[in-house]
Amino acid sequence: MSLATVQHLIEERKEHYLQQLFTLLKQKSISTTNVGVRECAELLNEMMQACGIQSRLMETAGHPVVYGEWIKAENAFTVLIYGHYDVQPPEPLEEWLSPPFEPTIRDGRIYCRGVGDNKGQLMAQVLAIQTYLDSFGELPVNVKLVFEGEEENSSPHLATFVEENKELLACDLVYTSDGPMHGSGIPSVELGVRGILGIELVAHGAKWDHHSGNMGNIAPNPAWMLIDLLNTMRDEQGRVLIEGFYDNIRQPTAYELDLLRKLPFEREALIEQIGYPDIEADAETFYRLVSLEPTFNICGFHSGYGGDGSKTIIPATARVKMDIRLVIDQDPDDIFQKLCEHVKKHTPSIEVLHQGDMKPSRTSAELEIVKVVTQAVRDAYRVEPLLVPGVGGSLPDYVWTQILGVPSVMVPYANADEANHAPNENMKVDLFYQGISCTCHVIHRLGELSK
Amino acid sequence: MSLATVQHLIEERKEHYLQQLFTLLKQKSISTTNVGVRECAELLNEMMQACGIQSRLMETAGHPVVYGEWIKAENAFTVLIYGHYDVQPPEPLEEWLSPPFEPTIRDGRIYCRGVGDNKGQLMAQVLAIQTYLDSFGELPVNVKLVFEGEEENSSPHLATFVEENKELLACDLVYTSDGPMHGSGIPSVELGVRGILGIELVAHGAKWDHHSGNMGNIAPNPAWMLIDLLNTMRDEQGRVLIEGFYDNIRQPTAYELDLLRKLPFEREALIEQIGYPDIEADAETFYRLVSLEPTFNICGFHSGYGGDGSKTIIPATARVKMDIRLVIDQDPDDIFQKLCEHVKKHTPSIEVLHQGDMKPSRTSAELEIVKVVTQAVRDAYRVEPLLVPGVGGSLPDYVWTQILGVPSVMVPYANADEANHAPNENMKVDLFYQGISCTCHVIHRLGELSK
Structure with a gap:
């Protein structure tokens, strides 16, 4: 079974998929100030159902989780996709070139609060399932989706939610697309956070x-x-x-240090990016300091x-x-x-x-499942992905690795300069479509493990 | 010659002197924002002339100095009286119980911006000269008065003014009444600043x-x-x-340290005043730390x-x-x-x-002239004054001790809780009259040195 059909369908539906994303973007969902969050959860729930996903709102002590699933068989490989439908406040408003909640395309980018963080990446997952289902009539794996509404507020109820729904959320892998791609533009597979x-x-x-x-x-x-x-x-x-x-x-393994040495590193560009001249580091030292120390x-x-x-x-x-x-x-x-x-x-x-x-998280770079996901990303982007042992920031990734006890990989779909949390947040239109394609490839490759 | 006449005249003119002070207080003179400063200098100049003082405005690169003199004889003892007619801004306005530039009497205190710092003390000097002249027809000493208009703005042009007018300002002693009296209410003779x-x-x-x-x-x-x-x-x-x-x-002398030990000191009251329980100090340590270190x-x-x-x-x-x-x-x-x-x-x-x-300043506590001033203050308040080797704050006292090279003594006339620089600045009415009397006693005692 080839993915040419999938690619063809994405191509055909480009305008329609963009409009679906725009619908979600227009619905505010500012978790910190509680503006439009539940309305957004309900809208997302309807959109997921329209895509063929069994979904529902699940209450927490804060904003609801939108939970969805498509179950192939009890013993099939199960991937849990995590994302969030809430967004940061848009302030300072005067710095936006177009209104923050009116998606606007300029120079090949969609400008809107939440487009990169995380609605564009989240919709890429949802639309990938629709695309895959419409192409083949079924998925080769079980898929569970957990879209929370409090990530921009430090996910205060996510750990409890996972703790209380361990059985429902049981899976073999957690897959997350959030945050920006590597500055080089090369796609990456990230295996932990600080x-x-x-x-x-x-x-x-x-x-x-x-x-x-x-x-x-x-x-x-x-x-x-x-x-x-x-x-x-x-x-x-x-x-x-x-x-x-x-x-x-836990000291990084020789393999992890080797991965660090292979990551793109240009000292001059880094000095420019940081705005400070005295940066003495090679690739290994740099990546180790900013992610594993x-x-x-x-x-x-x-x-x-x-x-x-x-x-x-x-x-x-x-x-x-x-x-x-x-x-x-x-x-x-x-x-x-x-x-x-x-x-x-x-x-x-x-x-x-x-x-x-x-808490911090870490998934071993040497797991077979990591190789499978890496292969899928390689298929989707037709380039060798970066394998990143850890990133410097902090996300609630430990709820999967520590509470559910499963491997967790992160494959960001948004451009490095997405300006998340800042005015003029944006996502390149092409990367939105590539994200849909990438998730299809991941589902496809994981399907081979179900056989 | 007794000072009973002087005391009698002050008593008789109480209401009139208060009205003269009120006239000066009503004229704003905020040096930082340049509100009413020159008008105040001109008003003060007229009032001084009406008191029998030869006075005039002297320009500086900033606000003018009001300079006055009453010359008895070339070889007579000369005292230079320093003060300032400018005031702090009145903000925050909402915290004043009566308008900041409408002198108002409540509970025996005059409330007005600048009353303690320094117009009330400055007018006490001017009115003392008038009182003395009206009592005896002449002063027993030469008096020079330097009232600047930039003290609340760090006296940026005072040093240059003194430097350029050394001959005019030549004197045997500088006498300043500014700042609050000691917290104990006992009058003090202060001999330097940090x-x-x-x-x-x-x-x-x-x-x-x-x-x-x-x-x-x-x-x-x-x-x-x-x-x-x-x-x-x-x-x-x-x-x-x-x-x-x-x-x-320069280490404090044994005599100065002995003076510190004699200053009023109550540890419990100090803890209350500072708002911190762990204050370990005796009188010498405390006064040394806050003024001579x-x-x-x-x-x-x-x-x-x-x-x-x-x-x-x-x-x-x-x-x-x-x-x-x-x-x-x-x-x-x-x-x-x-x-x-x-x-x-x-x-x-x-x-x-x-x-x-x-720069810091210091006048030796062992000088004969210090004893003379101390005796005058003792006469005026009928209490043993505190002899204070130095105070902790910073005033431009060095222009007298270093540029003119003469001794300088400070005898504050305002109550310790005058709230200078703060809302509801005030001066006790009685202390205003006592200030007039004190300057008369100082002129009188210094006169004995002229003989």
Whole structure:
């Protein structure tokens, strides 16, 4: 059975598929502010049913999951496709060249909030199933679809949802298309994410700001308190000094390091992209640092006066926000506890606030199933895909690898410059169609495992 | 010659003197925003002339100085009285209980912007001269008055004015009534101020903020750069590690330390006032730290995201504002240079911005003239005054001690809770009259030196 039919059908239906995507895009679904989310879930549910998928809304403590399935046979290979129908707020509105919820095509790209993140990629999955069904009358595998409505809000109820529906969601592989493709434009198969622990440290000095002339050297300065504490937590080389921080890290395998060395890397382009001249790294060092090593990042430090000129005060409070990226097998709860103990030991008066966390994930690059998916992506794009052991950001991928205990692969369909979370979010029209084709190829290749 | 006549005249003219102060208060003179400043200078000039003082406006590169004099004889003792007729902006307006430029009496206090800082104290000097002249027909000393219009804007042209008019301003003593009295309510004779050096350190990372998931460990974090630098500049005990920082400090004399020990000190009241429980100090330690030791204060630290929740970025910039209080004989230019060298050595990419400075001042507590002034204050308030070797804040007192090279004493007339620079600035009515009386006593006692 060849996929020429599928390709032909996609070609024929290009305009129709684009209109279906536009219908979904026009329906707002801003999860953070709860604008149009349920309406979008209901619309998506109807569209999935029209594509031949058995779907329904499943309630959570937050926004509903749209769950769909097409079951071939109980013992057939089962792939679970994950995506999200919620979008980021469109602000700042004045920076959009066309209205954020009116899909507009310019220079071969669709501009609309949520088109890359994640509606265009999600619809590519749904329309691939329709295309495959219309081409062959059936799928060669069982497909389950989990489209959540809270991803842009840190997926607060996804883990519980998966925990409570383990049987329903049982599968052999989880497949996700979200986020941007590699900057080189080459498609990639990504096998894990870093976890994250968000904290805020709050140092309190006197009850109110003091005049620095009157009370200097006497009223405690919370900015200095934080600086002194931070200095005990990390050395000048960036190594974290919290006891046990590195204890549970699983070192990358020789195979994974080899994969890193094969990823496209151009130092000059990187310097341009980062906007900083002193970047000393080769491919392995670079990719290892940005994806397979933990970070200890300060994302905000605020204390006292920040306007023009000066204001001679001793601030009453100082706050530092940190996001600590974690790698397999670091556990956010464990790291948080170790950090609290460190603070308690050095400056017990400093408050530690927990700002949220997510576990890391990793799927072995050496699994047979990874080779099958890679082959499918190679078929679809007619180019050798990149095999990426891990990406630097944090997604709730652990719910599949840790709660369901299955391999999880991510194959992004959107262009690298999709501007997700930013004004003028966009997705190249061709990549939308290629995404539909890619999912058909994946289903097709996985079907060979069902035989 | 007794001062009973003087006291009697003040008593008789109470209502009239209050109305003269009100006239000056109603005339706005906000130097920072240039509202009403010249009008106020002209009004003050007329009022001084009406009091029997030879006065005139003297131009500077900024707002004019109102200069006045009453000359007894070329070889008579000469006292120069310094004050300022400009005021702080009145904002935030909504916090004033009565309009900021309508003098209003409530509970024995005059409420008005500038009443304590410095118009009430300045008018006490002018009206004292009128009172003395009307009582005795002449003064026993030469009096020169320098009332500037830019004190609330850091006196940018005062040093040049003094430099260019050394002959005109030649004198034996400078006498200033500004700022609040000691918290105990006991009058004080203050003999110096700390200097100040204001700087801003700016650390630059990448040209723009980066997603901490994508570029963590690669894009440099300027907040960490600043923390690492600050850590090389000061140890955890607060001692400054910049080479040569302490080199030129003149240690307090045994007599000065003895004066500190005699100042009123109540630890419990201090803890209440500061709003922090862990204050371990006795009188000597406390007053030494807040007035005779340098500080290395962070008045602002700002980098990255400071709103609710978190934003996972690597900030592009980090800024710290510092005000460094200096003591005699530290020189702001010298300290600035040492600081720049330190930064250059450790993190040359960090910018050092100069935000302004002022030299410290000190007049010896053992001078005969200090004893004379102290006796006059004792006469006026009928209480033993506090002799204070130095105060913690920064005023342009060095223009007298360093440029004119004469002793300078400060005797504040306003209540400790005058709320200068804040809404509902006020001065107790009785303290206004006592200020007039005090200046008469000072002129009287200094007159004994002319004989």
